[in-house]
Amino acid sequence: MNVFIYANSYDGNSGGILVLHRLCHLINQLEGCRAWLVGATPLSTNRPDPKRIAAELKWYVYGKRRFQTNPLWQTPVWQNGKLPDDAVVVYPEVTNGNPLRAKRVVRWFLHQPGYHTGVIDYGKGELWFKFNSAIDDFSRADSVLSTHELKVIYYPLDIYQPVEGADDHRTLECCHMVRKGTDKPAVHPAGSVAVDGLSHQEMAEVFRRARRFISYDDYTAYSIFAVLSGCESIVVPGKGRSITDWYPQESDRYGLAYGFEPQQLEWAAATRHKVSEHILAEHEKSRQNVIQAIDEIRHYFNQ
Structure with a gap:
């Protein structure tokens, strides 16, 4: 089976891009x-406007040639133009x-449909997968949502591991990250490092160096990276979202x-030792x- 994954150039700081490249690598095993991998273009995420059209042209001139991959993974980039007739596209x-x-489309919900673009424009006869339990069920006629999650991490x-004796050298009281949490009020203390x-x-x-990490983004992997580094990790709750809404x-x-x-602080401390084992x-x-x-x-596609 030939699978083509529509993705942006590799960026280890973007969770969505990283897992798309990782999926390609795992399939090749x-x-x-x-x-x-097939390079995604700017116009594929929303309706055209002058800025996006300009970005599209720039991508064709520069970005397509500079498409990056992780050199340690098996993630070839498709350069042959038209896809084969039996192609499955993710x-x-x-x-x-x-x-x-x-002709065969798989849609992978890495976030809630429409969250980033404000637009949901999917086709018929598609097969859909949720990334994890945090993604709401989504249904439309003539396509199928799998009952199995496609969680790839x-x-x-x-990189993220504590240094022996690091607790004696934690001179920074707090650090914080906003990312997708721009709608939440600031709760970090003065002097916190962004x-x-x-x-x-x-x-x-x-x-x-930090004792505490505060994330305004509900789902960034950096919350876990902080735990792996021996730092207390707190996620600022979204308005009206319970803990089971957040992660069932x-x-x-x-x-x-x-x-x-x-x-919650006690729960985090009591379960911190389980994180590395859970990740493996x-x-x-x-x-x-x-x-x-x-x-x-x-x-599904009778391949």
Whole structure:
């Protein structure tokens, strides 16, 4: 089976891009499957406007040639123009329509449909997968939402780890990240260090110096990276969202406090030791999830 994954150039600081590239790599470890990346264009995520058209032209001139991949992963980039007739294309939920004009479309919901674009423009006869339990069920006539989650994670455990005796050198009281949490009121203390936009290495250095990390983004992996670095990690709750709305599955909340209540801080401290083991299990589970998804795709499209 030939699978083509519609993705942006590799960026280790973008969780969505990272897992699309990781999916390609994992599929290429399976017998009887081949996967390629296809460069996503700016116009594929929303309706055209002058800025997006200009971005599209710039991408064709410069971005297409500079498409980056992770050199440690098996993620070839499709350069041969038209896709083969038996192609299965995987689009993230931010992609509207069917820009590659594929006959077999899989839509992967890495976030709630329409959250980033304000537009939901999906086709008929598609197979949909949710990334995890935090994604709401979504249904439309003539397409199918799988009952199995396609959760693929990759955490750079070599970068995010505490230094022996680091607690004695935590001179920074707090650091924080906003990312997709711009709608939430500021609750971090004066003097807190903003870490948005830092590289993984820079982020790890801050986490090893900080006592507390506050995330306004409900779902960024940096909350877990902070825990791995020995830093207390707190997620600012969204308005009207309970803890089970946030993450229904308890193991997804290990090491994290949802808000500042003492009970949540105690939970985070008590479960912090489970995070590394959980991540290793999730890496293996990611591989199994891909195997299961490929089997379902084969059956759905009679491949």
